[in-house]
Amino acid sequence: MKYSCEIVEFGKDAKSPFSKKESNQSLTQKLLVEIDDRKLVALEGEISLLNQDGFPVWEKPFKIEGRLNKVLVSKDRLLITSLTNDYHAWGVLGPAYLVNLKDGSLVAELRGDSGAALKNGRFILGLEGYGCFNTWLYERDGSLVQEWRSYGHYVVGEDDDIRVLEKDRISPTNSRVVRLNINGEIEKGPRLNESQIAKPLILKDNSLVFIDKGVLRIVDVDLNEQYQKVLMEVSEIDHSRFHSKIQLTKNGLISVNIYEKSKAAPIKYKNNYWLISLKYQ
Numbered sequence: 647m648k649y650s651c652e653i654v655e656f657g658k659d660a661k662s663p664f665s666k667k668e669s670n671q672s673l674t675q676k677l678l679v680e681i682d683d684r685k686l687v688a689l690e691g692e693i694s695l696l697n698q699d700g701f702p703v704w705e706k707p708f709k710i711e712g713r714l715n716k717v718l719v720s721k722d723r724l725l726i727t728s729l730t731n732d733y734h735a736w737g738v739l740g741p742a743y744l745v746n747l748k749d750g751s752l753v754a755e756l757r758g759d760s761g762a763a764l765k766n767g768r769f770i771l772g773l774e775g776y777g778c779f780n781t782w783l784y785e786r787d788g789s790l791v792q793e794w795r796s797y798g799h800y801v802v803g804e805d806d807d808i809r810v811l812e813k814d815r816i817s818p819t820n821s822r823v824v825r826l827n828i829n830g831e832i833e834k835g836p837r838l839n840e841s842q843i844a845k846p847l848i849l850k851d852n853s854l855v856f857i858d859k860g861v862l863r864i865v866d867v868d869l870n871e872q873y874q875k876v877l878m879e880v881s882e883i884d885h886s887r888f889h890s891k892i893q894l895t896k897n898g899l900i901s902v903n904i905y906e907k908s909k910a911a912p913i914k915y916k917n918n919y920w921l922i923s924l925k926y927q
Contacts, residue, residue, distance in 0.1 A: 648927055649864055649873040654899060655921040662915045663889050663905040678717045681747070686724075688714055693726065695750060704750030712740040715759070722747045723767035723786050727759060735776075742771055744788050754788025762800035762808070770808060770826075772797040779814060781826060794826045799845050803852055803867070811846050811856060812838065818882070823854065823865045835869030844890045847900065851926070857890035857902060862922070877920060878904060900924055 678686040683698040692707035693714070708726075715727040724747050728740030742756040758771035767786030774780075774797040781800075783792040798812035798821065806828075812821035819841035825833035839859040846856035853866045860880035864873040880888050887907040895901050900922040908914045 650925045651862065651873070651875050652923040652925075653920055654923050655919075657919055659917050659919070660915065661903075661905075661917040663891065663903070663917075678714075679719055681719060686717065686719075693717075693750075695747070706750065708743070708745055708750045708752070710740070710743065712738075715740070716761075718761060718763040718769060719747070720763040720765065720769060721767045721786070723753065723769070725756075725761055725763065725769045725771065727761065727771075737775070739773075744769070744784065753786075754784070756782075756784065756788065758782065760800070762802045764802060764806045764808075768806075770800060770802075772800070774798075774813065774815065781810070783828075792828060792830055794830065794832055796824055796826060796832055799843070801846065801848060801854065807867075809854070809867075809869075811843055811854065813842050815841050817841055817886075823869055825869060833869065836863075836865055836871045840885060844892065847892045847894060849924075849926075855892065855900065855924070857892055857904065859885055860888070860890075860904060862892075862902065877902065878918060880904075895921070 675687050675689045678688055684703060685696045687694055687696060692709050694707045695703040697703050710728045712728050712730040715729050718725040724745040726743040726745060729738045730740045739759055742758045744753040744756060746753055756771055758773045761769050761771040763769055770781055770783050772781040779795060779797050781794045781796050782790055785791050796810050796812055798810045801809040808826040810824050810826060812824060814821045819838060821838040821841060823835035827833060843856060843858055846854040849855055853864050855864045860878040862875045862877055866872050889905045891903045893901045902920040902922060904918045906916040
């Protein structure tokens with residue numbers, strides 16, 4: 647696959663990478679996900695499944711302690727990750743709940759801060775830090791199926807093919823683009839240069855495009871590097887001051903933001919942004 651990249655627009659502004667949170671968010675019912683004609687909603691630490699008329703499907707809401715992080719759905723199972731209100735030995739990591747979607751009952755309480763849904767009620771769940779750099783595969787009943795020494799942004803494809811853009815918080819990083827095989831083996835792809843790399847964009851051919859220390863990179867589904875383009879120079883010494891974001895616009899262009907944090911207080915941000923036309927054949 648051959649790629650070509652054209653920069654349509656480039657600019658700079660003082661935009662911050664952090665959006666302002668609504669102060670009354672906890673008092674408002676939040677739509678988490680729509681499942682067929684039903685809606686999963688959250689309000690003040692309670693999660694409910696509503697039918698098309700807005701009435702609860704479950705006998706009682708599922709209550710989480712602390713704050714909701716993310717909800718994943720696979721067939722008739724939910725995986726709910728949470729954060730605690732107070733700092734503790736595991737930071738603000740809260741329990742991960744495996745929940746029966748039919749009645750809202752707890753199937754298993756697990757541990758992890760991010761994951762992805764597989765088929766038939768199965769999930770992968772990962773955790774990094776405090777000696778962990780692990781991903782676990784759980785069956786629909788909460789039993790452990792497999793474990794890998796890898797963690798990062800999970801990309802699940804057809805037949806539960808699992809790729810990971812690893813994040814290890816080590817400098818220099820040991821992270822790679824990898825594939826997690828069901829037999830426990832890790833298929834290693836290209837090395838990465840940034841230890842806390844941002845979430846990738848998935849192209850139509852299932853290749854991953856991401857920003858790695860100021861460089862736009864494309865790695866295909868076979869873990870082969872297909873393209874690199876330097877957008878800006880980011881040194882090893884300064885790389886922790888830079889944060890990136892990559893998105894697809896409505897008109898099919900790739901939007902890239904690389905935020906640069908000031909070296910000294912008061913903290914300010916410089917936003918470098920690009921609109922990119924990516925073509926491949």
